[in-house]
Amino acid sequence: MTIDLFSDTQTRPTAGMREAMARAEVGDEQSGSDPTTNALCERVAAMLGMEDGVFMPSGTMCNLVSILVQTRAGDEIICDDQSHMYNTEAAGAAAIGGVSVKPLPTRVGLYSLAQAEAAIRVPQRTAPRSALISIEQTTSFSGGTVWDLGVMRAIRDLAHSKGIKAHIDGARLLNAVVATGIAAKDYAEGFDSAWIDLSKGLGCPVGAVLCGSREFVVEAWRWKYRLGGAMRQSGVLAAAGLYALDNHIEQLAEDNANAHRIHEAIRNAPGLAFDETAGQSNILCFSVAGLGVTAAAFAEACRKHDVRIRAIGRDQIRVTANLDVDRAGSERAAEVILATASTFASRAETPHSSSAGLPAGSLAQ
Ligand SMILES: *Cc1c(COP(=O)(O)O)cnc(C)c1O
Secondary structure (H helix, E strand, C coil): CCEECCCHHHCCCCHHHHHHHHHCCCCCHHHCCCHHHHHHHHHHHHHHCCCEEEEECCHHHHHHHHHHHHCCCCEEEEEECCCHHHHCCCCHHHHHHCCEEEEECCCCCCCCHHHHHHHCCCCCCCCCEEEEEEEECCCCCCCCCCCCHHHHHHHHHHHHHCCCEEEEEECCHHHHHHHHCCCHHHHHCCCCEEEEECCCCCCCCCCEEEEECHHHHHHHHHHHHHCCCCCCCCHHHHHHHHHHHHHCHHHHHHHHHHHHHHHHHHCCCCCCECCCCCCCCCEEEEECHHHCCCHHHHHHHHHCCCEECEEECCCEEEEECCCCCCHHHHHHHHHHHHHHHHHHHHHHHCCCCCCCCCCCCCCCC
């Protein structure tokens, strides 16, 4: 069986989750009368210390709606250049909101207070209006890095002092919570909008919950409806979310630990390069440039040994621990990655070597 570390989105609903979904009490979400969805929204809003919440089909819609509510056409938003919002949401801010994006250059998805300060524009008629700044906790494409609470708060306060809204893309906020022991509501305190994804490490088939003030959620609802995100008997889906909050948060700690184990096992592998921030949560990124092979070739070589990892760009590999891969699976994956690196490294030393896939049977099963 494949050890799938491609993404924590690949998780499948567990038997217990499916049972909870089957038993869910339901109503009409669109009119606010689905009791299970309402319970989920209240639960997440309380977790984040926010006044209210709204159930969304996806994290992508949470980001988009947060932008649509808190900006107007011609505004500019600020985020990091590795962010999901900037790279993999089909330019929704531009396409639907008429909003431009100022991506701040970062190595591991963290920008500094000084960068934020420099990015916020001085109001003048020739410039776009800086309207919203976004922080991705934890970072997705740059290795699950965890933002420091003090830096987040300093950026939030800076934003507010300039009349700008502060947003948390908390797709994996709970991975940060279990990694640091800092409560979700401490991270979200004072931010204008924040959300968590249910379909990543929490293992739900679908959904995310977007939170903010009561007024924010009124406007978020209008956009959700307009974009076609309003639902009917969504309690079936919300029940999966409630089940995950009851049963899968401890699993996130296990995911973080498995990524940490993989990191420990492969950090000294020949030709692999890690950032000093690597291994902070459930995502582990490293570069294979030192092996003289592309990330795609490296991932393909691991795939032949039933380990699925993700190539990002030319050189980066992303490994994402998740609830479908246990400790033994993680250890096996680390062995395969290590052996793959060693094989490519020894070829790189041999003249006339090729960087094609590994010879079959070069790894112990
Ligand atoms: C997955 C992800 C999203 C989008 O969430 P979907 O539920 O897949 O739409 C947004 N931001 C980050 C950081 C993510 O990892």
